[in-house]
Amino acid sequence: MHIVHTLSELRQALQGAQRPSFVATMGNLHAGHLALVEQARPLGDATVASIFVNRLQFLPHEDFDSYPRTFEPDCAKLREAGCDLVFAPREQDLYPEPQTFKVVPDAALADLLEGEFRPGFFTGVATVVMKLFMAVFAGKAQGVAVFGKKDYQQLMVIRRMVRQFALPIEIVAGETRRAEDGLALSSRNNYLNPAERDEALQLQLALRTLARDALAAAHALPDKLPALEAAARLGLAARGWQPDYLTVRRRADLLPPQTGDGAGQLVALGAARLGGTRLIDNLEI
Template sequence: MQLVHTLAELRHALRHTQRPAFVATMGNLHAGHLALLEQAKARGDVTVASIFVNRLQFLPHEDFDSYPRTLDDDRAKLEAAGCDVLFAPRERDLYPEPQTFKVQADPALADLLEGEFRPGFFTGVCTVVMKLFQAVFAGKAEGVAMFGKKDYQQWMVVQRMVRQFALPIDVVGIDTLRAADGLALSSRNGYLSAPERAQALQLAQALRRLADDALAAGGPLPENLPALEATAVQALAAHGWQADYLTVRRRADLLTPQAGDGAGSLVALGAARLGQTRLIDNLEL
């Protein structure tokens, strides 16, 4: 595996490739990231992973400074998994000057859910992803980028960005990888204490109950959903969680379902804080 840090080094490493398959990460890798890489290997002529903790997508009170940076361990995992090129830029490599040009995501999608509770988050995501795409895919006729569906809204935002900018990139969503007990794998799971880890599955369980309740009458009705969602939030709160949202939305646009929307077209999404750790999860219905 080749390790590169600068844009010039990356472009040189990819100069003879035709269809890169790319996995963008912030490092602190787990089996979910490696599953993305495994899926990527069959879709391109070279596999590229990036590790970059992107300051632009963190709010001032969030964990940018404390986010785990484990490059040596991550490098070993990627090499063992068969990655061809690891792009690990320093901040000065990716942002050599203040990033005053930014990509503003469509508010109709990006101001919902995560965007409501983390204002500016998707601007930071879209800006760094666009920059990474320019680095990896510049001069290529086509490429593929793998995204985990655990970050469901992020995957949708990136898909829409690529479509509207007519980028020759196939954005592929890969189902969430879970621990044996069903907890969605996440780099932030490492923040959990042992008792919190034992509780963490409650978020997925709450989403399952919400989904079952919403579908019990054949499909969710807009007038019934607020009460069902409030009940789900209260149930988590009784176990010490602070929920930002637990909700059922349409997969197509993350808007509230309408009468007639049913199984196969919906997704239950949640974000909640357990102690100091904010976790997200979702369940396609």
């Protein structure tokens, strides 16, 4: 496995590749990241993973400075997963000057749910992903990038960005990897103390209950869903959580469901803070 830090090193290392496969990460890797790398391996002729903590997607009060940086263990895990190339740019390599040109996603998709509670987040995500795509796939006729479904809205934003810019990149979704007890794997799970780790399962359980109740009310879902969502939020709040949203949306556009929408068309999504840790999860219905 080769490790590079600059754009020139990356492009030199990828000269012989015709169809790179790519996984973007912020490091502090867990089994979910590695599953994406393993999924990407057979899809291209060179498997690339990036490690970069992107300042643009953190709000001023969020955990950019304290976000875990575990470069050496991350590289060891990527080597074991069969990654060919790690691109680990320094901030001055990826942002050599202030990034005044940015990719601003469609507000109809990016300003709801995560975008409502983290304004500007998806602009930061889209901008860095576009820069990484230009770094990895420059001069290539085609490529593939794998993104996890755990960040469901992010996956949709990136897919739409690639489609609208006509980038020759196939976006492949990776299923959410979970611990044995069902908790979605996340780098931020490391922030949880033992009691919070046990309690963290309640987010997925709340989404399962909401999904079950939404399907039971499918005949009048637009009318009944607000009360179901409110009950889900109140249930978590009663356990000491601070919910941002627990909601059921259409998979196609993340807008509220309409009469006739049902199984196979919906997704339950949730974000809530437990102690000092904000967790997200989702469940396709």
